[in-house]
Amino acid sequence: MRVQHLHKVFDANLVAIEDLTVEIHPGEFVAILGPSGCGKSTLLRIIAQLDQPTSGSVELAEGKIAYVFQDAHLLPWRNVLRNVALPLELMGVPRAERLAAATESLRQVGLADAIKRYPAQLSGGMKMRVSLARALVTQPKLLLLDEPFAALDEITRQKLDEQLRELWLRHRMTVVFVTHSTAEATFLADRAVVLSSRPARVVEDLAIDLPAKREAPLRSEAAFAAMTRLIYGALERGGA
Amino acid sequence: MFGRIAICLLSCITLIGGCAKSDSDHSPIQLTLDWKPEPEFGGFYAAQQHGAFTRHALDVKIQAAGEGADTWQLVATGRTEFATSSADQVLIARKQNADVIAIFAVYQTFPQGIMVHRSRGFGSIKDVFTHDGVLLAENNSWLQFLQKKFAPVQVKTTGYGGGIAEFLAKKDYSQQCFVTSEPILARHQGGDPQTFLIAAEGFNPYTTVVICKGELWKTHPEEVKSMAEACREGWRDYLDHPDPVNKVMHDLNPDMDLQTFGEAAAAQKPLIETDQTRSAGLGTMTSDRWKTLSGQLVDLGVIDPSGDPQGCFVNP
Amino acid sequence: MKSARRIAGSLLPPVLVLIGAAVAMDIAARMLQEPFMLPRPQAVLRVMVDRRAELASSLWTTAEAALIGFFASAVAGAAVAMALAASPLARRAFYPYTVFFQTVPIVAIAPLLVIWCGPGIPAVALSAFIVSVFPVIANTLSGLLSTDPALEDLFRLYAASRWSRLWKLKLPSALPNIFTGLRVAGGLAVIGAVVGEFLVGLFGPGEGLGVRIVSAKKTGHTDEVFAAVLIASLLGLALFAAINLAAKLLLRHWHASEQT
Numbered sequence: 001m002r003v004q005h006l007h008k009v010f011d012a013n014l015v016a017i018e019d020l021t022v023e024i025h026p027g028e029f030v031a032i033l034g035p036s037g038c039g040k041s042t043l044l045r046i047i048a049q050l051d052q053p054t055s056g057s058v059e060l061a062e063g064k065i066a067y068v069f070q071d072a073h074l075l076p077w078r079n080v081l082r083n084v085a086l087p088l089e090l091m092g093v094p095r096a097e098r099l100a101a102a103t104e105s106l107r108q109v110g111l112a113d114a115i116k117r118y119p120a121q122l123s124g125g126m127k128m129r130v131s132l133a134r135a136l137v138t139q140p141k142l143l144l145l146d147e148p149f150a151a152l153d154e155i156t157r158q159k160l161d162e163q164l165r166e167l168w169l170r171h172r173m174t175v176v177f178v179t180h181s182t183a184e185a186t187f188l189a190d191r192a193v194v195l196s197s198r199p200a201r202v203v204e205d206l207a208i209d210l211p212a213k214r215e216a217p218l219r220s221e222a223a224f225a226a227m228t229r230l231i232y233g234a235l236e237r238g239g240a
Numbered sequence: 241m242f243g244r245i246a247i248c249l250l251s252c253i254t255l256i257g258g259c260a261k262s263d264s265d266h267s268p269i270q271l272t273l274d275w276k277p278e279p280e281f282g283g284f285y286a287a288q289q290h291g292a293f294t295r296h297a298l299d300v301k302i303q304a305a306g307e308g309a310d311t312w313q314l315v316a317t318g319r320t321e322f323a324t325s326s327a328d329q330v331l332i333a334r335k336q337n338a339d340v341i342a343i344f345a346v347y348q349t350f351p352q353g354i355m356v357h358r359s360r361g362f363g364s365i366k367d368v369f370t371h372d373g374v375l376l377a378e379n380n381s382w383l384q385f386l387q388k389k390f391a392p393v394q395v396k397t398t399g400y401g402g403g404i405a406e407f408l409a410k411k412d413y414s415q416q417c418f419v420t421s422e423p424i425l426a427r428h429q430g431g432d433p434q435t436f437l438i439a440a441e442g443f444n445p446y447t448t449v450v451i452c453k454g455e456l457w458k459t460h461p462e463e464v465k466s467m468a469e470a471c472r473e474g475w476r477d478y479l480d481h482p483d484p485v486n487k488v489m490h491d492l493n494p495d496m497d498l499q500t501f502g503e504a505a506a507a508q509k510p511l512i513e514t515d516q517t518r519s520a521g522l523g524t525m526t527s528d529r530w531k532t533l534s535g536q537l538v539d540l541g542v543i544d545p546s547g548d549p550q551g552c553f554v555n556p
Numbered sequence: 557m558k559s560a561r562r563i564a565g566s567l568l569p570p571v572l573v574l575i576g577a578a579v580a581m582d583i584a585a586r587m588l589q590e591p592f593m594l595p596r597p598q599a600v601l602r603v604m605v606d607r608r609a610e611l612a613s614s615l616w617t618t619a620e621a622a623l624i625g626f627f628a629s630a631v632a633g634a635a636v637a638m639a640l641a642a643s644p645l646a647r648r649a650f651y652p653y654t655v656f657f658q659t660v661p662i663v664a665i666a667p668l669l670v671i672w673c674g675p676g677i678p679a680v681a682l683s684a685f686i687v688s689v690f691p692v693i694a695n696t697l698s699g700l701l702s703t704d705p706a707l708e709d710l711f712r713l714y715a716a717s718r719w720s721r722l723w724k725l726k727l728p729s730a731l732p733n734i735f736t737g738l739r740v741a742g743g744l745a746v747i748g749a750v751v752g753e754f755l756v757g758l759f760g761p762g763e764g765l766g767v768r769i770v771s772a773k774k775t776g777h778t779d780e781v782f783a784a785v786l787i788a789s790l791l792g793l794a795l796f797a798a799i800n801l802a803a804k805l806l807l808r809h810w811h812a813s814e815q816t
Binding site: 045048049050065066067069071073075076077079086087089090091118119120138 | 704706707709710711712713714715716720724725728729731807809810811
């Protein structure tokens with residue numbers, strides 16, 4: 001996926017993104033960081049074609065796109081299973097098939113026994129896992145996540161990070177993960193793209209040289225801390 | 241919290257009580273008419289305009305009421321000293337222990353009728369009730385009388401809200417009417433109305449009767465007598481010379497044009513001036529008529545037999 | 557045991573209010589000394605017992621017209637709201653005029669009602685409809701326009717058709733608002749039916765509550781007037797309860813209003 005010379009202006013002359021170019025390769029796990037309001041969500045939305053760029057282009061490879069929002073945004077009137085099945089339903093997949101795929105997707109996030117429950121009965125972490133399962137049900141080639149775990153407590157967040165990394169290892173889709181957290185970026189990604197404050201441009205494009213399989217103990221290792229410091233430095237330079 | 245609820249309830253009760261008990265001022269005296277200024281009230285306006293009230297030492301303020309509370313209720317609760325009503329309403333009021341009496345009857349013959357399209361070829365009211373069609377009428381005692389007389393009834397009856405719009409729009413519609421009003425209106429608007437008087441079927445209450453509290457007749461008989469005589473004078477005046485008073489009423493009620501005022505005043509004369517009035521005076525009543533009406537209402541179940549038809553009117 | 561206490565807890569307050577109102581009415585009636593203004597509660601109850609057969613058939617007639625009008629409001633109101641939600645231009649052009657339904661006095665258009673539909677239940681149902689449709693339109697429209705934008709993004713992401721968006725997202729999302737509108741419309745439909753019967757109801761056996769109120773008033777039977785009014789109120793209450801029950805069944809899994 002290639003983003004070239006992206007330029008996005010909102011009305012009232014708010015330049016969100018100015019001449020941004022970045023290339024992401026298939027199967028990469030890329031974290032995008034930057035100060036608040038710098039335009040990273042806007043970038044993600046443009047990639048997902050939810051917003052249009054003012055100028056510049058986005059080239060995408062073939063394949064389905066999935067998006068995970070900052071809040072789970074489940075349909076409250078549907079149970080968990082039918083929520084996860086929604087993307088397939090909108091694509092016209094027959095009932096039996098999509099419910100089976102939804103069940104499988106929920107199993108992968110560890111919620112197989114919650115399929116009959118309603119969102120109102122779920123905790124924040126569980127809702128986010130349902131949202132994740134929903135994103136994965138179409139077996140997307142590109143998975144976009146916009147600070148999905150930011151509202152959760154530390155422990156749940158770390159557990160979900162681990163779960164996401166495992167899912168990525170299994171399916172190897174391209175992941176673009178927007179986050180504020182240097183630790184989260186270091187744990188999850190192979191590459192961290194640091195953006196400057198508004199208007200956003202690329203400050204630093206760091207490779208994260210850590211083992212493929214990442215488990216909880218990694219967070220306390222020296223290499224981990226070093227990486228987070230690097231990213232932190234880039235953020236500072238970008239005007240965070 | 242309960243204290244506040246108690247205060248609320250108490251003030252509501254006081255409010256209701258206060259509204260009911262308030263006595264109206266005795267100067268000027270109020271005469272409340274049960275419709276708008278039209279020829280059916282011509283004599284009263286004549287009395288006001290040409291001094292009949294003042295000649296009888298009465299300071300009268302005429303008030304035209306709309307729909308809403310029946311005028312007998314206004315008299316019984318002291319909101320007005322005099323009002324116009326109808327004989328059947330007086331009997332109904334007295335059944336409810338409201339002490340109102342009739343002192344002057346403008347219409348000796350019941351002026352309500354049923355208006356039909358001439359093209360229907362009806363010969364009498366019986367035909368109206370025993371054929372298909374729609375009848376627009378208020379659910380008054382006369383309607384119940386006719387429905388009983390001509391049972392089983394075939395026509396569909398529904399409410400009457402005033403006017404002739406529905407009547408003109410549909411040929412199979414008939415409606416109640418005041419003989420001095422709707423038929424004239426219908427003719428002016430190009431309709432071909434035919435009117436049957438309800439009195440012809442035997443139901444004939446005095447109408448546009450002046451009423452007051454029975455208590456007033458006991459405590460101030462001169463005032464009541466003066467009122468009746470002033471009305472008599474005013475009505476004589478109006479029957480003989482309707483035009484100037486029509487103009488006054490038209491100014492108060494511009495919805496009705498002067499030509500209609502004139503036609504209505506002419507049409508109502510034979511209902512107001514009859515052999516009875518020529519011998520005993522305009523507005524006088526007989527106990528036979530009241531007895532008959534009372535019997536009819538008892539028969540319809542509107543009032544019970546214990547009432548005394550004698551005590552409900554006077555010829556002061 | 558616990559559920560018995562809960563039932564008592566929800567029934568007791570309104571019952572106490574009813575008893576309090578009856579007592580207040582009795583005091584007021586006795587203070588007034590004019591029984592034709594306000595009947596005593598015992599007189600009203602006696603009429604309800606003595607004439608229960610006629611009052612029951614009146615209730616049936618009025619209920620039929622009110623329910624037809626109500627369902628027409630629900631369906632037509634929702635349909636109009638959906639049309640207005642779909643087009644901002646239509647909304648700007650037409651929405652202000654829907655208020656006319658709310659403000660037109662039935663008395664003024666009664667002749668039209670009776671000419672179009674004939675007297676009786678059709679005209680009365682139309683009266684009930686006219687009086688009750690606006691709250692359905694207004695509340696449904698409000699609900700349709702306040703869909704969560706993130707959910708709209710979600711549907712856009714998967715290229716959902718317009719129909720999918722309406723049926724799977726906007727309508728379910730608007731359900732709580734729709735029920736608010738229906739709750740208001742229910743009571744109004746009963747009022748619209750009773751007032752309609754004042755003007756265009758059919759007289760005769762099985763005449764509606766509105767017709768009965770007017771003729772009882774004309775013949776001075778205020779106890780019967782109050783009895784008919786009370787029964788009409790109970791009809792409104794029953795409709796309200798039915799709507800609440802439907803709301804509970806449809807919303808219980810997910811909406812805060814039905815979670816307690």
